[in-house]
Amino acid sequence: MAGILIAIVGAESTGKTDLAQSLNRELTKATGLRCTVVPEFLRDWCKAAGRTPQAHEQADIARTQTEQIDAAALCHDLVLCDTTALMTAVYSHMLFQDDSLLAPGLAFHRRCAVTLLTAIDLPWIPDGLQRDGPHVRGPVDASIRTALAGADLTWHLIAGLGQSRVNAALQVIQPASELHRRSN
Numbered sequence: 001m002a003g004i005l006i007a008i009v010g011a012e013s014t015g016k017t018d019l020a021q022s023l024n025r026e027l028t029k030a031t032g033l034r035c036t037v038v039p040e041f042l043r044d045w046c047k048a049a050g051r052t053p054q055a056h057e058q059a060d061i062a063r064t065q066t067e068q069i070d071a072a073a074l075c076h077d078l079v080l081c082d083t084t085a086l087m088t089a090v091y092s093h094m095l096f097q098d099d100s101l102l103a104p105g106l107a108f109h110r111r112c113a114v115t116l117l118t119a120i121d122l123p124w125i126p127d128g129l130q131r132d133g134p135h136v137r138g139p140v141d142a143s144i145r146t147a148l149a150g151a152d153l154t155w156h157l158i159a160g161l162g163q164s165r166v167n168a169a170l171q172v173i174q175p176a177s178e179l180h181r182r183s184n
Contacts, residue, residue: 004079014119030174055095115153116173120137
């Protein structure tokens with residue numbers, strides 16, 4: 001049985017990576033499940049290329065993100081996805097007016113037990129080549145919400161600072177992780 005998928009999406013600098021790592025530690029300890037975090041592939045891609053991707057490279061980045069998540073799900077009970085192909089689709093639309101990645105990005109979210117959307121309530125911090133600046137957070141957040149709502153997908157807004165943010169996510173995730181633990 002493949003592991004359950006917890007998608008964490010949100011605009012840049014909204015704490016996705018910190019949240020995924022904190023949840024991984026807490027869920028591993030609390031549930032005894034084999035948990036893992038699949039990091040954002042784009043970060044490594046930008047570091048290796050020394051630049052941000054061009055329009056023709058977006059599909060491969062989205063595909064690779066999903067493939068890495070699927071591979072992790074084969075050997076873990078719970079996979080925390082520190083972003084998904086949906087984020088590549090949102091940026092591809094915003095930067096290149098390309099909507100071709102939206103349908104596969106949303107299809108992936110239909111396989112997720114939970115989708116968490118990180119709120120834009122944290123201070124923006126520059127972090128690598130893939131950051132555009134605080135001015136894009138509102139439009140990106142709106143695009144994510146529109147895409148998820150348009151596909152009739154359920155999502156949960158995760159806001160707050162520090163442990164309160166982690167606790168909010170845990171309240172949403174724990175029913176899904178408990179169900180998985182009982183089924184094994």
